[in-house]
Amino acid sequence: MPDWYAFCIVQQSYLTCKETKYTEEINLRKQMSTVGDRWIRSACKMCLHGCGIKVHVQNGVVVKIEGDETNPDNMGKLCPKGNSGIMRLYDPHRVKTPLKRRNPKKGKGVDPQWQEISWEEALTIVVTKLNSIRESDPRKLLCAFGDFQRIYFWGWPTVFGSPHFFTTLGTYCGAAYHPVNGMLDGSFAAVNDYDYCRYWLQIGSGDGFSSHLHLSGSAKRMADARMRGMKVVVVDPRLSVAAAKADEWIPIRPGTDRAFVLGMMHVLLHELGIFDREFLEKQTNAPYLVGADGYFVRKGENGKPLVWDAGRKEARAYDDPEVKEVGLEGRLRLNGTECQPAFQALKDLVLEYTPEKMAEITTVPAETIRRIAQELGTAASIGSTIVIEGKEYPLRPAAVNYYRGAQSHRDGLLDNLTFKLVNLLLGNIDVPGGHLGVPLDHRGFFIQPGPDGMINPMPHQLHPPMPWKYPPDSAHLAEFYPIGFDPGQLCAETLLDPKKFGLDFIPEALLIYHSNPLWNMPGTEKIREILKRLDFIVAIDVLINESTEWADIVLPDHSYLESYMLNCLEAPAVTGHCLRQPVIEPLYNTRDAVDILTELAERIGFLDNWNDLLNFVLGLTERPEYMLSPDHKYRVEEILDRFAKATYGDDHGLEWFKEHGHMVRLRTAEETYQPYGKLRIPLYFEHIKKVGDDLRGKMAQVGVPWDTSNYLPLPIWKPSPIHLSSKEFDLYAITFKEAIHNFAETVTVPWLTEVAWRDPLQRGIIINAATARTKGIRDGDRIVVESSEGRLHGTARLTQGIHPEVIAVPNAVTRWAEHPVIAGDDAHFNQLLPASLEYTDNATGAFENCAKVRVFRTPTSGGPG
């Protein structure tokens, strides 16, 4: 199975894609394209996931967007964002032609005094500046790349020579999550099994209800599962949509979900004795003996890890067929060294995490922790099996599902390990009913045999780890995060004091590509200060946002209904690409963003490397006849045509996709359940310890103090700085989104904003009614929320549906860029978050998504409004 950069080994049998399955769908599609008004199949881009859509065009005008019922991903369903895509296309505030700033003054609310200019003039200005930077030091260009659907084109900065990630798109939610999925089973994301799960414990996530993976299809799958009787329990500080629809809502103190689950693990292991022994013995490294140094005890130097053969009373290699009875528990001395099975180490570790102790940390009563552990453990039905597609699998229909709210914290690595391990104990990883890995794209799980009978850990799937180097080149210090994602938020700290971090360059310019660093990064004031210091900013986007309004030049992209892309991104149940294609001619003087990047590459002088990079990341090297020639400039359609043919075969180029829409199909059982076969997955993450020890040594060599305390093979509880902050800040602040919005960028869509604002809780700052009373705050009062980092203003909305220690700021309140739909409150949550090493997970680069705050009525508040 492929490495991340080896699209190459996608199997031909898979690529040819079982055309017979599609006969009926194809006939239906052909019929649709020839009858009456035009209905065109395409892919949505109102969030990143690209649901199948069909677009009704009358006389060249888009009049309706619906879900594509032939696409098994979303099965004809479409969320509010997708339905309202028409308003993005016809937004009168779109950038219609290249713009040049006339006002040299920049800042919040400053009119840029845009001047419309020609493409030639705009490109000449941009190329002149970027050429000059590239010749002096390419690291002087910061890049803020977004647009997940064009993720294969994110390599432009590296070809230019810029190593920076000046944004937190992705880091905000997945910095710890994705690497841990990759290290566990070679997946990119994960979700419980909609088809067979019967007890779904949802922690800090909107899967199936309001957010995360492919919402439209997932909501349908969740609804079907509920109809067949699946129980849902939601752990969340806020009465979210998921919590409101669940069988039970358990409010919890923010950032303590790990403690809740550690308490459950204590109950499972020390009170109930519930764990899947067979799974742990055969499919994990739970029996491997761990020495006092934290590493596996091996047979000779660099030999195989040993396990304890309880039958023969001796240690043997883990794969010795003569082992009679694998020991999971107990302690022993081997060659004078204390050691124990990894499972025993975990069991010992959770001994102290009693429900009573965890209750103090989480505020969840001890009896609730015990009851949920009992329910989950019982529902897992350890020992049961099921036959699917002619093959017998273990059936474990109970699992913990989680996402941003549960693990985007200062110790995100430890959070993720904890949630994986509770599932692992129940034997439910990648089996029917359990917690399933979700691949990044059509390549499936990233499976390679690793050392010691294990699956090879794959923390990096978007790019290889940046090699350690001191002084570092990257402003986000990626060189110091060998298993982490790109901690873009650290730019806020490093760029204001580069010498402190060994950076020997001063950035001069910024390229913003479908991103909004001023909005999506924490430490807003610091980001603003960095922007002030830059000589030149160029932006490629569809609309002006808080960051692009600082630009000197704006290069307008087509909207998604005017452009091409092949989409396949972290789909829970399906695989295969869906084509995004123009449904009308571009309305304005815009260009496809990929074509813009290619044009810049040619004019700056690295077209050959740009084409080579695309050859590599698109897997065209597997079919040399489709490789891009180094010296030829290709349009996006040509690139995608080659990508499609290289991936799906000679007969499945862009024209095929234009006619048929997609190659999306349900994943088979073999692709879904334990696709790594007999390779073991880790209960004990020795790899993380090794990486941490190596990093510690390297940093010590250069005399740089660097915290590596989170590089642990097993998770522990320790409080985040938010749990230790001064009593002056007495409440926790969290943020949330519902299905109506994609981050905050869709708040420019009038339909969505109208719907969102009909819900008072989407428009205000949510505070527990009893807590508010103690502060003299009434519903409708204007209030101030203040952290050590910044403050925001808003309207108090009182409810019992939130933990008493918490206030929640929706992402649907407002934005501040000059757009009539979004001008309003200054309620920007990220202003509250510090962007610093202290609030960053030293292992993965995840940052703390909660803030400690104090809340009070504005002095001028005139009472309920």
Add this chain to the structure above:
Amino acid sequence: MAAVRITALGGVRRCLGWSVRNWEFAGGSVEKLLCSVPTSEGGTLFDLLVEGDQVKPGYTVLWNGRRLGTVLEMQTEVKGEETLVAIDIVRAMTGG
């Protein structure tokens, strides 16, 4: 003789003077294969990609789609019909 398809990208392409070749090879390990491919400046592909016992930082070498990081991993015997891809421009590719 064993034929291996070698794809050279970025700086590796420039050093070799070509992008894709079906390389006829007398036999031996991947290391020997790399040593048999000359660069336009008189060195070998092995010299270009390897320093000490490691692939140089900034270079990525894929053997049948799997990343090779050390000379030890290059001791695999070449059988023929394999693929080798070498590139030097993905070092700092970012994305969250």
